[in-house]
Amino acid sequence: MxxxxxxxxxxxxxxxxxxxxxxxxxxxxxxxxxxxxxxxxxxxxxxxxxxxxxxxxxxxxxxxxxxxxxxxxxxxxxxxxxxxxxxxxxxxxxxxxxxxxxxxxxxxxxxxxxxxxxxxxxxxxWMTYGTAYANLVLRGGLEKGANQTVLISAASSGVGTASIQMAKRYDAKVIATTRTSEKKEFLKALGADLVIATEEENLVEAVQEYTQEKGFDIAMDAIADSDFMGQLIETAAFEAKIVVYGALALNPMPSFPLFPMLIKGVSIQGLHYVFQTLEIEERFKQMKEDLFQGFESKKYVxxxxxxxxxxxxxxxxxxxxxxxxxxxxxxxxxxxxxxxxxx
The missing domain is CATH 3.90.180.10 (Medium-chain alcohol dehydrogenases, catalytic domain)
Incomplete structure (x- = not known):
C-alpha cells in the first residue's frame, strides 16, 4: 500500500x-x-x-x-x-x-x-462545516432568526464556503471577503449578500455602508493580521464577537486597536476546532446533529x-x-x- x-x-x-x-x-x-x-x-x-x-x-x-x-x-x-x-x-x-x-x-x-x-x-x-459551526454557533453565538450579520474572511476556502451556507441556514446576512474580484460571482451565487475584494475595495467603508453603520455581529478571522484585525474592530457592532481560527498571515503576535475594542465591548476569541469541539462530548454531539440535519435537508452541500x-x-x-x-x-x-x- x-x-x-x-x-x-x-x-x-x-x-x-x-x-x-x-x-x-x-x-x-x-x-x-x-x-x-x-x-x-x-x-x-x-x-x-x-x-x-x-x-x-x-x-x-x-x-x-x-x-x-x-x-x-x-x-x-x-x-x-x-x-x-x-x-x-x-x-x-x-x-x-x-x-x-x-x-x-x-x-x-x-x-x-x-x-x-x-x-x-x-x-x-468535518474540518469545514465543523469549524464553521464551532466559529459561528459555539463561539460566535449565531442564532436562528436573530437577524445577525456575519463577516466571513477567506470566504472561498472550504471553511469559508461551508460558513456561508451555515449562516444562511440560520437566516443571517453574510458579508464575504476575498482578496480580488475573481471569486465574487462564485461567492454571491453561494449566498453571500455582500462580497468585498479587500485588495481592491475599502473594507471599512463597504461594511459600514451595507450595515448602515451598525457593523457586523460575528466575524470569522482566518488571517490573524494586525491590519485586518484593526479593520474588523473598526467595523464591528456593539458587543460583536470576532473568532480567530486561522493564521494565514503567520504573524505570531498581531496587534489591534485597544480603545475602539474597549468602547464597543468587542470580544476577540481564539478557536482550535479539535480541542474546543471534537474533544468535548456535548459540543461534538450538538455539532453532529446540526451538520446531519443540514446535509439531509441539502442546506449544506x-x-x-x-x-x-x-x-x-x-x-x-x-x-x-x-x-x-x-x-x-x-x-x-x-x-x-x-x-x-x-x-
Missing part, C-alpha cells in the same frame, strides 16, 4: 509517496481503506514546521478522509468490517495521518458516513473544487498555497478513483 510520509520540514518537496505494509489496528483503533482525503492548511503548517506539534521522522500527514472499515481492533464497539465511515480531525498529527491507501485511525476520530453524502463529499465536511491523485500530493498542496480554490481540495486513492470513473 502507498501513503504520504515526510522526513524533514520544508516545502512540498519533502512529501514522499512510500510503500508500506497494510497497518494492523491495536486496541481502540481501526484500519480504514481510504477513498478520498481532504486537504487542510493545518497540514501545510505541520510539514513546514510551523504548527502546534513538531513532526516526527518519518511523519504521516492528513487530518480527514472517507473510506471503508477494513479491520477492527480490540475494544472497538459500534463498527465492523465494511462500514462506510468518515475520519475527523480528532487526532494527534504526530501519531496518525490519513493520506494513504490504508490507514490507522483511533475510534474517537471515526464516524459512520451519513447516507446523504457521497464518499467524495464525506471527505470534505460540500463544495469540492479539485481532486488530485495521491501521487500528485505535491501538486495538490501547491495548488492550495496558490489560493485559487473555490471550496475543498481532495486527494483520491485508487479506491476512490474508481468511483470517479463510474460517475
Amino acid at each position: 502507498k501513503r504520504v510520509e515526510f522526513n524533514e520540514i520544508g516545502g512540498t518537496e519533502v512529501l514522499n509517496i512510500v510503500e508500506r505494509d497494510i497497518p494492523t489496528p491495536t486496541e481502540n483503533e481501526l484500519t480504514v481503506k481510504i477513498k478520498f482525503a481532504g486537504l487542510n492548511r493545518a497540514e501545510e503548517l505541520f510539514f513546514q514546521g510551523q504548527y502546534l506539534f513538531q513532526p516526527n521522522s518519518p511523519s504521516l500527514l492528513g487530518l480527514e478522509a472517507s473510506g471503508v472499515v477494513e479491520k477492527v481492533g480490540l475494544g472497538v464497539e459500534g463498527f465492523k468490517t465494511g462500514d462506510e465511515v468518515c475520519l475527523t480531525p480528532n487526532i494527534t498529527p504526530t501519531e496518525y495521518g490519513f493520506l494513504g491507501d490504508y490507514i490507522l485511525a483511533p475510534v474517537k476520530a471515526v464516524i459512520k458516513k451519513p447516507k446523504s453524502l457521497s464518499f467524495k463529499q464525506a471527505a470534505a465536511v 460540500p463544495m469540492v473544487d479539485k481532486i488530485f491523485s495521491l501521487e500528485q500530493i505535491q501538486d495538490a498542496y501547491n495548488y492550495m498555497a496558490s489560493n485559487k480554490q473555490k471550496g475543498k481540495i481532495l486527494v483520491t486513492t485508487d479506491f476512490g478513483r474508481r468511483l470517479i470513473d463510474d460517475e
Whole structure:
C-alpha cells in the first residue's frame, strides 16, 4: 500500500509517496481503506514546521478522509468490517495521518458516513462545516432568526464556503471577503449578500455602508493580521464577537486597536476546532446533529473544487498555497478513483 510520509520540514518537496505494509489496528483503533482525503492548511503548517506539534521522522500527514472499515481492533464497539465511515480531525498529527491507501485511525476520530453524502463529499465536511459551526454557533453565538450579520474572511476556502451556507441556514446576512474580484460571482451565487475584494475595495467603508453603520455581529478571522484585525474592530457592532481560527498571515503576535475594542465591548476569541469541539462530548454531539440535519435537508452541500491523485500530493498542496480554490481540495486513492470513473 502507498501513503504520504515526510522526513524533514520544508516545502512540498519533502512529501514522499512510500510503500508500506497494510497497518494492523491495536486496541481502540481501526484500519480504514481510504477513498478520498481532504486537504487542510493545518497540514501545510505541520510539514513546514510551523504548527502546534513538531513532526516526527518519518511523519504521516492528513487530518480527514472517507473510506471503508477494513479491520477492527480490540475494544472497538459500534463498527465492523465494511462500514462506510468518515475520519475527523480528532487526532494527534504526530501519531496518525490519513493520506494513504490504508490507514490507522483511533475510534474517537471515526464516524459512520451519513447516507446523504457521497464518499467524495464525506471527505470534505468535518474540518469545514465543523469549524464553521464551532466559529459561528459555539463561539460566535449565531442564532436562528436573530437577524445577525456575519463577516466571513477567506470566504472561498472550504471553511469559508461551508460558513456561508451555515449562516444562511440560520437566516443571517453574510458579508464575504476575498482578496480580488475573481471569486465574487462564485461567492454571491453561494449566498453571500455582500462580497468585498479587500485588495481592491475599502473594507471599512463597504461594511459600514451595507450595515448602515451598525457593523457586523460575528466575524470569522482566518488571517490573524494586525491590519485586518484593526479593520474588523473598526467595523464591528456593539458587543460583536470576532473568532480567530486561522493564521494565514503567520504573524505570531498581531496587534489591534485597544480603545475602539474597549468602547464597543468587542470580544476577540481564539478557536482550535479539535480541542474546543471534537474533544468535548456535548459540543461534538450538538455539532453532529446540526451538520446531519443540514446535509439531509441539502442546506449544506460540500463544495469540492479539485481532486488530485495521491501521487500528485505535491501538486495538490501547491495548488492550495496558490489560493485559487473555490471550496475543498481532495486527494483520491485508487479506491476512490474508481468511483470517479463510474460517475
